[in-house]
Amino acid sequence: MKVLLGIDGSDESMKTLRKTIDRAREAGDDLTVVVVPKEEAKRSQDEMAAAARDLVTEAGLDVDVRVVAGDPGSTLVDIAERESFDQLAIGGGTESPMGKIRLGPITEFVLLNANVTVRLVR
Amino acid sequence: MTRERVYPEEPAGPFPEPPQSFADREDREISIVTADEADVDAVTDMYCDFDPADRAQGIPPTGETRIREWLDTIFDEGINVVALDDDTVVGHATLVPDTANGEGDECAYELAIFVLQSHQRAGIGRQLLTTLLGYGKREGIERVWLTVERWNRAAVELYRDVGFETCGSESFELEMSLRLSG
Numbered sequence: 001m002k003v004l005l006g007i008d009g010s011d012e013s014m015k016t017l018r019k020t021i022d023r024a025r026e027a028g029d030d031l032t033v034v035v036v037p038k039e040e041a042k043r044s045q046d047e048m049a050a051a052a053r054d055l056v057t058e059a060g061l062d063v064d065v066r067v068v069a070g071d072p073g074s075t076l077v078d079i080a081e082r083e084s085f086d087q088l089a090i091g092g093g094t095e096s097p098m099g100k101i102r103l104g105p106i107t108e109f110v111l112l113n114a115n116v117t118v119r120l121v122r
Numbered sequence: 123m124t125r126e127r128v129y130p131e132e133p134a135g136p137f138p139e140p141p142q143s144f145a146d147r148e149d150r151e152i153s154i155v156t157a158d159e160a161d162v163d164a165v166t167d168m169y170c171d172f173d174p175a176d177r178a179q180g181i182p183p184t185g186e187t188r189i190r191e192w193l194d195t196i197f198d199e200g201i202n203v204v205a206l207d208d209d210t211v212v213g214h215a216t217l218v219p220d221t222a223n224g225e226g227d228e229c230a231y232e233l234a235i236f237v238l239q240s241h242q243r244a245g246i247g248r249q250l251l252t253t254l255l256g257y258g259k260r261e262g263i264e265r266v267w268l269t270v271e272r273w274n275r276a277a278v279e280l281y282r283d284v285g286f287e288t289c290g291s292e293s294f295e296l297e298m299s300l301r302l303s304g
Contacts, residue, residue: 099196103294
């Protein structure tokens with residue numbers, strides 16, 4: 001399956017990336033990783049892309065890792081549709097102090113606007 | 123979330139402090155008392171009986187092990203009240219410090235409240251909520267926030283009624299906040 005993973009420079013995205021790589025190995029997915037901009041993220045987009053390239057190489061996968069500009073949600077949806085991905089994977093939300101799952105605005109946009117299947121990674 | 127949360131300028135209240143007791147709409151004698159680590163077993167029992175359909179945003183978790191892990195954190199860091207019908211816990215409300223957004227000693231607290239299905243729609247939630255806020259104020263808590271699913275009208279109305287104001291709505295949930303003092 002052709003899977004597009006959208007991540008930013010957060011710790012949550014790092015976790016999402018590791019889980020998606022594991023899954024891609026198991027399922028034999030053809031994975032593409034897109035690093036979107038995020039203000040005040042822990043890592044810059046380039047740092048995150050470098051980390052992603054290291055992780056996929058370690059996993060023995062051949063993965064296209066890209067850095068993109070623009071609005072994160074619409075850019076991801078646009079790439080997924082234009083390049084005929086089967087699935088768009090994104091992080092499944094952060095947890096509040098209470099443990100409540102919180103979906104951010106990017107996730108909401110993707111869920112409502114994507115024409116492809118969306119996977120929330122937890 | 124690094125975004126600044128907005129709080130009402132005026133403090134809400136006054137709120138009752140624990141312990142409280144009252145007859146609910148079904149004429150059951152309910153008491154609301156503070157709870158600590160010693161009560162985790164009884165609260166775990168309540169959540170084991172909880173209908174999964176009444177979960178909100180992933181909590182309470184399911185299965186005793188995960189429930190206990192979740193409660194251990196909440197009771198370790200937060201302040202808690204429970205509603206008792208005889209000696210059985212039928213409701214639980216909690217304020218957990220938002221340490222990620224802490225500003226020195228004065229950090230905001232996230233609120234959550236759960237009432238067992240058998241005891242819903244009897245006025246217990248409102249008493250739990252107001253008594254928790256009275257307890258929070260007594261403990262020196264100044265700012266409280268919560269998130270609630272938009273479709274949960276009853277909850278949104280209740281929160282609004284005790285003084286919460288909507289402060290964010292850019293996602294699936296409404297975010298609401300309340301000032302206790304300061």
